[in-house]
Amino acid sequence: MTKILLACSVVKSLRQGCVVCRKVGNTSGWPRLFSVKAQTAHLVLEDGTRMKGFSFGHSGSVAGELVFNTGLVGYPEALTDPSYRGQILTLTYPIVGNYGVPNTQELDELGLRKHVESANIQVSGLLVQDYSNEYSHWNSVKSLGQWLQEEKVPALFGIDTRMLTKIIRDKGTVLAKIEFDGQPIEISDPNQKNLIAEVSTKEIKVFGKGNPIKVVAVDCGVKHNIIRLLVKQGAEVHLVPWDQDLLSLDYDGLFISNGPGDPSLAETLINNVRKVLESDRPQPVFGICMGNQITALAAGAKSYKLPMGNRGQNQPVLNVMTGQAFITAQNHGYGIDSKSLPAGWSPLFVNANDGTNEGIMHNTKPVFTAQFHPEAKGGPTDTEVIKDFDGVA
Numbered sequence: 297m298t299k300i301l302l303a304c305s306v307v308k309s310l311r312q313g314c315v316v317c318r319k320v321g322n323t324s325g326w327p328r329l330f331s332v333k334a335q336t337a338h339l340v341l342e343d344g345t346r347m348k349g350f351s352f353g354h355s356g357s358v359a360g361e362l363v364f365n366t367g368l369v370g371y372p373e374a375l376t377d378p379s380y381r382g383q384i385l386t387l388t389y390p391i392v393g394n395y396g397v398p399n400t401q402e403l404d405e406l407g408l409r410k411h412v413e414s415a416n417i418q419v420s421g422l423l424v425q426d427y428s429n430e431y432s433h434w435n436s437v438k439s440l441g442q443w444l445q446e447e448k449v450p451a452l453f454g455i456d457t458r459m460l461t462k463i464i465r466d467k468g469t470v471l472a473k474i475e476f477d478g479q480p481i482e483i484s485d486p487n488q489k490n491l492i493a494e495v496s497t498k499e500i501k502v503f504g505k506g507n508p509i510k511v512v513a514v515d516c517g518v519k520h521n522i523i524r525l526l527v528k529q530g531a532e533v534h535l536v537p538w539d540q541d542l543l544s545l546d547y548d549g550l551f552i553s554n555g556p557g558d559p560s561l562a563e564t565l566i567n568n569v570r571k572v573l574e575s576d577r578p579q580p581v582f583g584i585c586m587g588n589q590i591t592a593l594a595a596g597a598k599s600y601k602l603p604m605g606n607r608g609q610n611q612p613v614l615n616v617m618t619g620q621a622f623i624t625a626q627n628h629g630y631g632i633d634s635k636s637l638p639a640g641w642s643p644l645f646v647n648a649n650d651g652t653n654e655g656i657m658h659n660t661k662p663v664f665t666a667q668f669h670p671e672a673k674g675g676p677t678d679t680e681v682i683k684d685f686d687g688v689a
């Protein structure tokens with residue numbers, strides 16, 4: 297335990313004082329300096345680099361792949377995105393937690409999580425520069441620290457996230473662990489496992505029953521807002537397990553979702569999609585993120601590990617066909633080598649920052665994908681339109 301000084305700078309009202317003041321019994325109504333006890337833990341990188349941080353989540357050691365996201369908002373959505381499974385997430389925005397956490401249990405009329413992207417926090421751990429235990433938002437019901445503790449996910453503040461991001465940027469993939477005293481843990485690589493199998497639904501689920509267009513959605517770790525938007529666009533969504541045989545299913549459109557880990561490990565799914573592509577079925581196929589990678593691999597293209605991944609909310613993407621530019625939200629660590637696309641396929645979107653592939657299309661069949669997240673929240677909604685199964689251009 298280490299004592300740290302906190303300056304009480306936010307006074308909600310002179311009567312009440314701030315949340316921390318109330319906790320420590322400062323009822324004077326005036327801000328004051330006070331000391332609190334924060335448990336320390338270390339972030340340890342695979343090269344031995346150690347950084348001390350202060351715990352505001354669960355006090356348990358954890359290992360994972362270290363990644364960073366440059367978004368300014370959206371931590372409830374990012375933390376619950378199954379694509380982050382196995383990862384220790386660093387947020388580069390320096391002040392995190394000040395808008396609290398919404399009711400993560402609340403469901404919408406479809407039975408999907410209303411305010412988050414899945415039922416649980418999916419990241420292995422969280423690292424931030426400054427943590428705001430004091431929160432304020434019309435929709436918040438608890439602090440970020442409280443939520444992390446409830447879900448037993450460790451988190452540290454006081455980490456120099458700018459330095460850390462430079463390390464990840466320079467070294468590429470970095471494995472790491474958050475280690476508490478007396479709880480030793482080995483560093484391990486989550487990408488050795490087929491993580492899709494861990495997060496995918498075990499049984500077929502139907503959303504938007506009675507809607508006119510039947511869409512089979514392969515669940516690689518789908519975000520709830522994707523299902524919600526497909527239903528909003530008139531789809532009866534049949535969410536199927538990742539390894540479901542697809543040829544035997546009847547549908548008007550096939551969708552392949554986002555998901556965690558290395559796409560090349562999901563061999564069963566790649567083979568199932570390849571069979572669909574080779575069958576010359578006329579129904580459209582669309583994929584987001586992992587769905588782009590799986591479609592490309594099924595077509596015969598190659599995937600590779602990006603040097604540092606693209607995770608943020610302002611990634612510029614160009615539609616190669618129209619020249620139209622989008623500001624997109626995305627989070628991926630793998631990419632598709634556009635040059636490896638076989639004859640009959642073309643890149644559809646390209647990242648305007650680094651030239652990496654952002655989606656592909658078949659030249660004659662209605663098959664198209666996006667590496668970014670066109671439906672993403674929090675972030676802009678201007679790319680929502682591309683989930684229109686009539687096509688993109």
Ligand SMILES: NC(=O)CC[C@H](N)C(=O)O
Nearest residue numbers: 554555557585586629630
């Ligand atoms: N968001 C996603 O679907 C990510 C896909 C894949 N796991 C990657 O990191 O590239």
